[in-house]
Amino acid sequence: MWTSDEAYDRFMGRFSRKLAPVFADFAGIERDMRVLDVGAGTGALTAELVRRDVASAAIEPSPQFVAALRRRFPAVDVREGAAEELPWRDDSFDVALAQLVVSFMRDAPAGVREMLRVARSVAVCMWDIEGMEMLSAIKRTREALGDDPGEDAMYRTRAEIGQLLGEGAAIDLLEVDEDYGDFEDFWNAVAGGAGPAGVWVSSLDDEQRAVARAELFRQLGEPDGPFTLTGRAWAAKLTRA
Numbered sequence: 001m002w003t004s005d006e007a008y009d010r011f012m013g014r015f016s017r018k019l020a021p022v023f024a025d026f027a028g029i030e031r032d033m034r035v036l037d038v039g040a041g042t043g044a045l046t047a048e049l050v051r052r053d054v055a056s057a058a059i060e061p062s063p064q065f066v067a068a069l070r071r072r073f074p075a076v077d078v079r080e081g082a083a084e085e086l087p088w089r090d091d092s093f094d095v096a097l098a099q100l101v102v103s104f105m106r107d108a109p110a111g112v113r114e115m116l117r118v119a120r121s122v123a124v125c126m127w128d129i130e131g132m133e134m135l136s137a138i139k140r141t142r143e144a145l146g147d148d149p150g151e152d153a154m155y156r157t158r159a160e161i162g163q164l165l166g167e168g169a170a171i172d173l174l175e176v177d178e179d180y181g182d183f184e185d186f187w188n189a190v191a192g193g194a195g196p197a198g199v200w201v202s203s204l205d206d207e208q209r210a211v212a213r214a215e216l217f218r219q220l221g222e223p224d225g226p227f228t229l230t231g232r233a234w235a236a237k238l239t240r241a
């Protein structure tokens with residue numbers, strides 16, 4: 001689903017880079033903490049942790065992203081693997097973070113249990129179903145064209161993300177804005193092939209693609225020139241006793 005790191009970066013990385021400092025603040029990340037980044041992807045959150053001088057380790061299942069992370073962050077202990085089976089001993093970290101990852105885990109409750117085993121505190125976040133304006137515009141476009149975007153992924157509501165961490169979790173709605181030069185800039189990011197939206201656009205022939213482009217333009221309110229989209233993400237954190 002995750003094609004190239006550049007395509008991911010143009011599509012989602014521009015939002016996740018902005019989300020990273022807001023999520024790190026929410027998680028209470030402070031200097032000298034040992035922090036694990038789970039599902040690090042192309043390193044949007046890892047970069048923020050390195051900037052704060054706290055990035056101890058990162059784990060990611062995609063070999064292509066692992067190679068990019070190792071090149072970019074030579075001082076971070078980067079492992080290839082999944083949240084459900086973390087290769088660290090109990091209490092290896094102060095905090096384990098998963099930014100925009102739990103919906104993609106094979107077994108998110110098991111992933112969170114593992115995170116709580118290796119770290120005393122865990123924080124996770126996922127885009128809200130409607131509040132992530134880019135994803136909701138794409139979803140409305142697919143629905144308007146009679147295409148079934150499939151079931152909404154899990155953990156995109158306050159209730160679901162709170163339930164995942166369980167009793168005692170603190171929950172907040174984080175918000176970031178991203179600017180686009182014009183609609184062409186936006187369309188190129190969506191059509192670049194990253195994530196489920198990119199897979200969908202790649203499956204269309206030229207004619208269907210032109211219809212999809214026009215509908216997406218309409219769904220965004222036909223922006224003339226630069227425009228801004230807001231991304232809202234539910235975040236939850238829990239510290240074990």
Ligand SMILES: C[S@@+](CC[C@H](N)C(=O)[O-])C[C@H]1O[C@@H](n2cnc3c(N)ncnc32)[C@H](O)[C@@H]1O
Nearest residue numbers: 016039040041044082083099100101104105106
């Ligand atoms: C939307 S990306 C988020 C990447 C990064 N955390 C960010 O904020 O940009 C989701 C990432 O989760 C990874 N992932 C999928 N299943 C996973 C699992 N079971 N454990 C850990 N990471 C997983 C994917 O490979 C992908 O890199």
